[in-house]
Amino acid sequence: MINAVPPAAIFIIGAFLIPLFRGRLKSAFLLALPVIGFINLLSIPHGMHWNFHFLDYTITFLRVDRLSLVFAYIFHIVSFISILYALHVKDDLQHLAAVLYSGSALGVIFAGDLLSLFIFWEIMAVTATYIIWARKTEASHSAGLRYFLVHIFGGLCLLAGIVINTVETGSIGFGYMGLNGLGTYLIFLGFGVNCAWPGLHAWLTDAYPESTITGTVFLSAFTTKCAVYALARGFPGTELLIWIGAIMTTFPIFYAVIENDLRRVLSYSLINQIGFMVVGIGIGTELAINGATAHAFADILFKGLLFMAMGAVMQQTGKINATDLGGLYKTMPLTCIFCIVGAASISAFPLFSAFATKSMVMEAVAHDHRAIVWFMLLFASAGVFHHAGIKIPFFAFFSHDSGIRAKDPPLNMLLAMGIAAFLCIFIGTVPGVLYNVLPYPVDYQPYTAPHVMAQLQLLFFSALAFTLLILSGIYPAEMRAINLDIDLIYRKFARGFLWFCAKPLTQLRTAFQNFSSGAIGALAKFATDPLIVPETIFKGVQLGVLKALRNSADETTPKIAALEFEINRLIKMRETGRYYGTEVPRRPVGLAVLVSFVMIFFYLIVYMIV
Amino acid sequence: MKKEKKYIFDKPENVQKLLKAFWITLVALLVIDFFIVKHPYFAWEEWPEFYAVYGFVACVCLVLASKYLLRPVVKRKEDYYD
Numbered sequence: 258m259i260n261a262v263p264p265a266a267i268f269i270i271g272a273f274l275i276p277l278f279r280g281r282l283k284s285a286f287l288l289a290l291p292v293i294g295f296i297n298l299l300s301i302p303h304g305m306h307w308n309f310h311f312l313d314y315t316i317t318f319l320r321v322d323r324l325s326l327v328f329a330y331i332f333h334i335v336s337f338i339s340i341l342y343a344l345h346v347k348d349d350l351q352h353l354a355a356v357l358y359s360g361s362a363l364g365v366i367f368a369g370d371l372l373s374l375f376i377f378w379e380i381m382a383v384t385a386t387y388i389i390w391a392r393k394t395e396a397s398h399s400a401g402l403r404y405f406l407v408h409i410f411g412g413l414c415l416l417a418g419i420v421i422n423t424v425e426t427g428s429i430g431f432g433y434m435g436l437n438g439l440g441t442y443l444i445f446l447g448f449g450v451n452c453a454w455p456g457l458h459a460w461l462t463d464a465y466p467e468s469t470i471t472g473t474v475f476l477s478a479f480t481t482k483c484a485v486y487a488l489a490r491g492f493p494g495t496e497l498l499i500w501i502g503a504i505m506t507t508f509p510i511f512y513a514v515i516e517n518d519l520r521r522v523l524s525y526s527l528i529n530q531i532g533f534m535v536v537g538i539g540i541g542t543e544l545a546i547n548g549a550t551a552h553a554f555a556d557i558l559f560k561g562l563l564f565m566a567m568g569a570v571m572q573q574t575g576k577i578n579a580t581d582l583g584g585l586y587k588t589m590p591l592t593c594i595f596c597i598v599g600a601a602s603i604s605a606f607p608l609f610s611a612f613a614t615k616s617m618v619m620e621a622v623a624h625d626h627r628a629i630v631w632f633m634l635l636f637a638s639a640g641v642f643h644h645a646g647i648k649i650p651f652f653a654f655f656s657h658d659s660g661i662r663a664k665d666p667p668l669n670m671l672l673a674m675g676i677a678a679f680l681c682i683f684i685g686t687v688p689g690v691l692y693n694v695l696p697y698p699v700d701y702q703p704y705t706a707p708h709v710m711a712q713l714q715l716l717f718f719s720a721l722a723f724t725l726l727i728l729s730g731i732y733p734a735e736m737r738a739i740n741l742d743i744d745l746i747y748r749k750f751a752r753g754f755l756w757f758c759a760k761p762l763t764q765l766r767t768a769f770q771n772f773s774s775g776a777i778g779a780l781a782k783f784a785t786d787p788l789i790v791p792e793t794i795f796k797g798v799q800l801g802v803l804k805a806l807r808n809s810a811d812e813t814t815p816k817i818a819a820l821e822f823e824i825n826r827l828i829k830m831r832e833t834g835r836y837y838g839t840e841v842p843r844r845p846v847g848l849a850v851l852v853s854f855v856m857i858f859f860y861l862i863v864y865m866i867v
Numbered sequence: 868m869k870k871e872k873k874y875i876f877d878k879p880e881n882v883q884k885l886l887k888a889f890w891i892t893l894v895a896l897l898v899i900d901f902f903i904v905k906h907p908y909f910a911w912e913e914w915p916e917f918y919a920v921y922g923f924v925a926c927v928c929l930v931l932a933s934k935y936l937l938r939p940v941v942k943r944k945e946d947y948y949d
Contacts, residue, residue: 514933515942587874623908631909639925655876707905714896714918721893722926724886733934739948741941748948 261301263318263367264329265377267294268336268360275356276349284344287352291337294363298329305369314429317369323696324550328366328486330694331554332359334680335478335561342565342673343471351391355475358384362479366486370429371419371444374487378415378451382408385480388472389464400467403747407450407460415447434491445492452484452535453528455504459744461528462512466520466577470568473520477527477564478557485534485553494541502539503630505532506637512742513644517578517735519567519653523560526603526645529637530556536634537618540625543697548617551695555602555610555684562599562677563649566592569670570653573663579648579735584658591665593654595674602681604646604716605638610681612712613688613703620701639719646716647723652735784851793827796820 271290278286307318336359343355361384364377382405389401422440423429434441453461461481465473492498509525509532516522530552537549569592570585571577586593598609605611615638622631665671684691692699726732783790800820807814875881900916907913 510929511933511937512941514930515938586876587872626908628909635921636925636929639922640929643926643929705906706903707907710896710900710903711912711918714900714916715922717889717893717896718919718922719926720889722923722930724889726927726930731934732930733938736942737945738942739945740938741943741947 261297261306261319263307263364264294264298264333265318265360265364265367267297268356268363272353272356272360275352287340287344287356288337290356291333291340291359294336295330295333298326298333308369311372314372314423315370316373316429318364318373319367320369320431321367323694324486324489325366327550327554327694327696328482329363331557332363332366332479332482335557336475338558338561338673338677339471339474339478341676342474342568342670344669345667346469346471348391351388351469351472354384354387354391355472358388358475358479362483365483368431371423371431372429374431375412375415375419378483379412381480381483382412385476388476389468391472392467392469394467397467397469400464403744404460404464406747407457411447411450411457413447414443414450418443418445418447431490433493436492436495436497441491445495448484448487448491449501450484451480452488453481453505453531454501454535455508456743458505458509458528459742462509462521462524462742463744465524465527466518470572474561474564474568477523477560481527481531482553482557485531485538485549488535489538489546489549493538493546495539498535498539499627499630500539502532502535502537503633505529505535507532507633507640510637510640510644512740513640513648515733515736515740517580517737517739519577519579519582519649520564520571522579522644522649523563523567526641527556527560529641529645530560530603532637533615533618533634536630537621540618540621540627542621542624544617544624544701545621547692547695547697547699547701548614548619548621551614551617551691552611554691555614555681558677558680558684559599559602559610562595562674562681563603563645565670565674565677566596566599567649567653569666569674570663572670573666574661576661578737579652579656580737582653582659582661583656584654585661585663586654587658588662589654589665591671592674593650595671595678596650596654598678598681600646600650602685604642605712606685606716607704607709607712608682608685610684612685613691614684616703616708616712617701635715639715642716642719643723647720780851784847787851789827789831793824793831796824796827800824 268290271286271293275283275287301319301321303321303323305317305320309316309318336356339355339359340352343352346352358381361377361380365374365381368374368377386401386405386408389397389404391397418440419429420440422434422438422444425438425440434444436442436445450457450460465476468476488495488498506529509528513522513525513529516525534549534553534556537545537552539545567577570582570589573589573592574582574585576582602609602611605615619631619634619638622634688703692701723732800817803814803817803820807817876885897916897919900919905913911917
């Protein structure tokens with residue numbers, strides 16, 4: 258056992274201590290958590306620590322290697338930035354949920370086995386749901402509920418996969434799996450839900466823009482990047498991921514162009530950026546995995562920065578739709594500059610972070626001679642500049658003057674954005690520092706003349722397209738409208754499903770219930786004296802024979818009279834339901850025995866046939 | 868009536884200056900491209916001005932497809948789900 262504790266423990270225990278502090282002390286305590294966590298992190302040697310035996314399996318809370326460390330570094334950095342950004346929030350529960358959420362993300366990163374991975378995975382889903390609900394609007398409430406349901410689905414896929422995989426392999430360890438067998442496919446799908454794969458992505462663009470201003474910054478960093486980590490750990494080199502990732506990079510940018518809510522534009526571009534990482538994991542070479550992790554590192558910073566800038570705009574103006582904003586550079590100059598740094602970083606301008614990270618994925622794709630994927634990614638690179646690089650700053654801070662004269666946000670928010678902006682430029686200008694902590698040794702040089710030239714041409718001529726389209730009026734005007742996405746299936750069609758359950762299905766059930774209860778009633782009545790029917794029939798036949806044998810139609814023998822009396826009595830008994838009396842002997846078989854016989858009879862038939 | 872402070876892009880000449888700088892940069896990029904020695908993976912990377920043309924065409928296609936294909940299909944009123 259080593260001296261260091263699992264980083265998740267510092268955050269999770271720390272989270273519950275937050276309500277004990279007041280005022281400045283609370284702020285200091287919140288900021289201290291990631292700092293203490295980071296110092297602790299530096300003291301952990303590589304290897305498997307904090308192992309426990311549970312049933313026949315080994316639970317490992319702290320698997321430290323280069324892959325988990327690079328994610329742990331950025332998670333600590335971004336939790337510090339996000340906590341700083343959220344420091345003015347006077348709601349302990351929001352802080353608690355956010356710190357718990359960050360802590361469980363660290364738990365996922367360091368989990369050496371699938372069981373603890375699953376537990377932290379689910380804590381993330383629950384805390385993230387609370388972070389969405391914290392906005393306390395009707396929209397956030399329903400979006401949070403949908404978020405939760407989708408993640409329950411993903412979690413159950415994951416759990417089922419883990420159980421099947423553990424039974425098949427006999428091990429609960431979390432390492433390279435690859436796609437073989439049902440269990441791994443289900444785990445793959447569970448990761449895919451959190452990774453916002455095409456078709457499984459709608460929770461992200463649905464819920465993130467509905468969360469609080471500070472909450473969205475946390476959300477944008479952890480859930481999807483944990484999934485990227487899990488895929489890089491379990492499924493590197495899976496061919497399917499290349500195509501999933503390539504589609505992820507392309508389809509969201511079309512939505513981003515016509516979307517009005519700027520935080521939703523960023524949510525679409527988040528999917529687009531994760532696509533690059535997923536492609537890198539799919540290719541699976543050392544360069545590609547390095548590219549995927551480096552881009553995850555950079556993305557957390559610039560996407561956080563962009564969400565912070567838009568959050569600042571939203572807090573100061575109360576608006577987030579492009580139709581309501583514009584001209585804010587006049588009174589929010591600092592936020593504007595930070596936003597432009599984030600925009601330049603996500604667009605991969607030379608000297609900004611993505612230039613040094615996304616290009617590794619592009620290089621890996623080219624190295625693998627995958628021309629179609631390469632063209633898709635290049636299209637996405639031009640597109641991301643278009644919708645995130647230009648559209649976000651242009652519509653918020655420039656464009657037509659909305660007349661809003663809001664000021665820059667409070668100091669803590671500016672500082673958080675400043676740190677993120679600094680790191681974006683730092684990674685872009687001194688990429689070697691990041692390259693040193695990547696999973697594999699890096700032999701890649703981003704700053705070559707052809708690369709810089711190619712990127713500048715791509716970006717500037719994308720900008721030319723934007724400029725010409727704006728000047729000519731062809732660029733689609735922002736509209737107060739929403740755009741349907743795949744969540745239509747569970748938001749609208751689910752109502753149809755509910756109607757189907759409530760109306761036709763319920764009517765069918767009622768009809769069946771009436772029929773079966775009627776049948777049981779008749780059966781019960783019959784069972785109280787099952788012999789009455791054959792007895793009546795027998796006596797009827799007897800009477801018929803006697804009547805046929807007599808000499809004349811009017812002749813009545815005492816025997817016939819007795820039989821007629823007996824039959825009338827039996828019929829009357831059936832009609833009135835009175836079976837037992839002083840004059841009638843009791844001879845019921847009982848319903849249970851009858852039903853048992855019927856069941857055994859059917860069982861016999863089934864048995865004989867099968 | 869109190870006159871509001873004039874900001875940098877309130878003056879049309881500043882916008883014109885910015886656009887002018889932009890046009891000059893574009894031309895410069897096209898010219899410099901001929902003097903760069905390339906180490907391509909794919910043959911088309913060697914074509915002159917490949918990235919400029921691709922970037923421009925990609926963005927025009929992106930905007931036109933979004934405006935004329937995607938928006939008519941998916942656009943709904945803001946209260947569609949309420």
